[in-house]
Amino acid sequence: DAGVTQSPTHLIKTRGQQVTLRCSPKSGHDTVSWYQQALGQGPQFIFQYYEEEERQRGNFPDRFSGHQFPNYSSELNVNALLLGDSALYLCASSLRQGSTDTQYFGPGTRLTVL
Amino acid sequence: AQSVTQPDIHITVSEGASLELRCNYSYGATPYLFWYVQSPGQGLQLLLKYFSGDTLVQGIKGFEAEFKRSQSSFNLRKPSVHWSDAAEYFCAVTGNDMRFGAGTRLTVKP
Numbered sequence: 001d002a003g004v005t006q007s008p009t010h011l012i013k014t015r016g017q018q019v020t021l022r023c024s025p026k027s028g029h030d031t032v033s034w035y036q037q038a039l040g041q042g043p044q045f046i047f048q049y050y051e052e053e054e055r056q057r058g059n060f061p062d063r064f065s066g067h068q069f070p071n072y073s074s075e076l077n078v079n080a081l082l083l084g085d086s087a088l089y090l091c092a093s094s095l096r097q098g099s100t101d102t103q104y105f106g107p108g109t110r111l112t113v114l
Numbered sequence: 115a116q117s118v119t120q121p122d123i124h125i126t127v128s129e130g131a132s133l134e135l136r137c138n139y140s141y142g143a144t145p146y147l148f149w150y151v152q153s154p155g156q157g158l159q160l161l162l163k164y165f166s167g168d169t170l171v172q173g174i175k176g177f178e179a180e181f182k183r184s185q186s187s188f189n190l191r192k193p194s195v196h197w198s199d200a201a202e203y204f205c206a207v208t209g210n211d212m213r214f215g216a217g218t219r220l221t222v223k224p
Contacts, residue, residue, distance in 0.1 A: 004157075006157075033211075033212070040217075041216055041217070042118075042204050042206075042214035042215055042216050042217050043158070043204070043214045044214075045211045045212055045213070048211070056210065056211050058211060090157055090158065092158075102148075102160065102163055103160075103212065104160065105150070105157040105158040105159070105160075106157050107156055107157040108156070108157050110155075
């Protein structure tokens with residue numbers, strides 16, 4: 001049973017560029033959430049997707065956007081990258097909409113913005 | 115909105131000693147509480163969770179946690195720590211979304 005997978009593992013970008021991160025949920029899960037984890041901090045909720053729509057959103061600017069596909073996989077897009085966007089981006093999947101359901105995390109994508 | 119406080123940034127214990135990591139939460143309704151562990155450069159692994167029922171919950175790797183509503187706490191415990199337990203530990207609470215504490219880094223001395 002495959003767990004949550006994310007790609008790429010590492011990514012280096014320069015300020016002003018755009019980036020797309022990808023996530024495949026655990027088998028049988030239909031909800032995907034994205035988190036940003038800055039160095040030395042806990043994960044911060046970005047948004048959650050269910051039935052191909054953004055259902056909940058944390059306190060992140062519109063530069064952060066996402067998408068969920070019919071197979072439940074998801075993308076996180078960040079435009080106009082800033083140095084402060086450097087972080088580990090974590091994807092988590094769960095069985096159905098609602099943050100009360102147990103979330104299982106992928107290994108993350110390490111984004112470095114130069 | 116809900117929030118989580120982990121008062122201890124860094125804890126060092128000797129291998130074989132007992133461990134308790136503190137977690138305090140703020141949430142108006144009955145919370146759903148979680149403990150996750152993160153090894154360096156890795157994602158988060160679920161240790162245990164509390165939704166309702168018995169306030170003492172058992173998790174993987176010999177960990178347990180006790181929910182105390184009167185103290186708004188959900189402390190993580192392990193009776194005997196192994197060197198492989200060295201990692202970052204995060205407490206989390208869900209309401210409208212999942213909120214994490216800042217984490218406690220555990221160092222295990224030989």
